[in-house]
Amino acid sequence: MLIRWHGHACFEFEDSGVTVLTDPHDGKSIGIKPPVSSAGVVLVSHNQYDHNAVRVVRGEHEDVVAEPGKRNIRGIDIEGFSTFHDEEGGTLRGSNVMYRFEMDGISVCHCGDLGDIPSDETMDELKGTDIVFVPVGEVYTIPLPKLLQFLERIGAKVVVPMHYRVGGLTIPLNNIDAFMENVPKEAAVYVGNEVELSAEDLAEFSGVWVFDR
Numbered sequence: 001m002l003i004r005w006h007g008h009a010c011f012e013f014e015d016s017g018v019t020v021l022t023d024p025h026d027g028k029s030i031g032i033k034p035p036v037s038s039a040g041v042v043l044v045s046h047n048q049y050d051h052n053a054v055r056v057v058r059g060e061h062e063d064v065v066a067e068p069g070k071r072n073i074r075g076i077d078i079e080g081f082s083t084f085h086d087e088e089g090g091t092l093r094g095s096n097v098m099y100r101f102e103m104d105g106i107s108v109c110h111c112g113d114l115g116d117i118p119s120d121e122t123m124d125e126l127k128g129t130d131i132v133f134v135p136v137g138e139v140y141t142i143p144l145p146k147l148l149q150f151l152e153r154i155g156a157k158v159v160v161p162m163h164y165r166v167g168g169l170t171i172p173l174n175n176i177d178a179f180m181e182n183v184p185k186e187a188a189v190y191v192g193n194e195v196e197l198s199a200e201d202l203a204e205f206s207g208v209w210v211f212d213r
Contacts, residue, residue: 001104003131004194005211006035008171009051009112009163011133015104018074021061022099022110022133023051031170033213041073043099045112046085050171066097076101081122085140086115093140098126105199106130109156113163114142117150130202132156135163137173144178157206166213176210183208 004012008030009023018040027034030050038059044052046066054063062073068082078101085093093115100109109129117123126132132154135141141163142150151159161180165173180188187207195209 001106001198002194002196004037005162005213006037007032007166007213008169009045009110009133009135010035011110011160011162012037012039013103013108018076019059020076020101020103021057023112024053024057025050026053026056029053031168032166041076041078043078043080043101043110045098045110046094046096048113051112064099066095068097076103079125081118081125083111083118083122084115085113087143087146098122100126100129106197106202109133109154111135113140114150115140116142117146117153123150123153126154129154129156130199131158131160133160133162136161136176136179137164138178139173140171144182147179148182157202159208161208161210180208180210 002014008025011022013020020041021037021039022043023045024035039057039061042054042057042061042063044065068080070079080097080099083096084090085096096112098111107130109132111134165175189209191209193213
């Protein structure tokens with residue numbers, strides 16, 4: 001599986017059969033380069049402009065826009081989990097859908113704009129996921145103390161931070177520094193813009209992968 005970062009919460013997951021893209025933005029609306037990707041499946045965690053720009057994605061793609069539940073699209077089993085975008089049960093910023101899917105024998109969870117620790121039932125479903133993509137910019141998403149609790153409970157082999165302040169971004173998020181202060185130096189791997197891996201590659205690694213763009 002190839003994983004490529006397109007900035008913000010937009011990631012591309014590619015195997016020999018299909019490409020999945022998460023939370024596409026259009027670039028210009030948030031001050032960074034737009035994603036350039038042709039996908040078969042597009043997953044949108046919530047219907048806001050910096051996550052739902054499916055129009056910029058090339059190819060004949062099937063879109064899942066903030067929809068919880070199980071589905072199989074182009075041979076990939078996908079499950080959406082209903083969560084909240086804030087700590088007040090969604091009263092401030094509404095709902096958010098986390099997606100879990102498997103590709104090349106690797107389970108992936110993309111948290112979107114998770115705002116609070118999910119229900120115990122959801123946590124039980126997600127526990128042991130191989131790779132989890134989490135928002136670390138705090139301003140519109142889960143506070144860092146709760147995020148660390150969430151990560152401890154989910155027990156993923158690999159954690160990928162996303163949705164934080166980078167050069168050019170016009171959304172007022174925090175940078176990645178506070179999150180990385182909680183990561184031992186030996187557990188942090190700076191992978192560049194993309195990484196290719198197999199299930200066997202994950203057998204001997206646990207830690208944090210930081211992407212660049």
